[in-house]
């Protein structure tokens with residue numbers, strides 16, 4: 001199966017879209033994240049993401065990346081692995097931590113959410 005490259009357009013199970021636009025051969029990559037969910041009533045804007053992935057001779061690299069939400073003071077970190085099935089279909093299986101900004105340390109205990117999220121490619125190449 002082809003090596004799983006993180007570069008390109010991905011969509012997660014919430015419908016959010018992620019474009020990983022560039023990476024270097026040290027495994028660093030960056031891109032943009034257009035969320036389909038937001039707890040605020042502000043207009044949803046594109047947010048920047050930066051991350052890194054394993055670059056050894058791996059077919060299914062592990063990675064991590066951070067999304068700094070541009071319209072709220074929250075941050076989400078994703079960690080996961082890219083898998084290719086026997087038909088060459090790639091998925092990113094991730095878990096995430098969402099850190100919401102809270103106004104006081106007394107609320108610190110309730111400020112971090114955890115969950116899982118899977119991404120599949122948005123535009124299939126070829127036909």
Ligand SMILES: O=C1C=CC(=NNc2ccccc2C(=O)O)C=C1
Nearest residue numbers: 014016035037038069072074076096
């Ligand atoms: O203002 C905000 C704050 C947090 C957000 N979290 N989104 C996520 C958190 C975890 C996993 C997926 C997403 C997503 O947006 O797809 C989005 C907008």
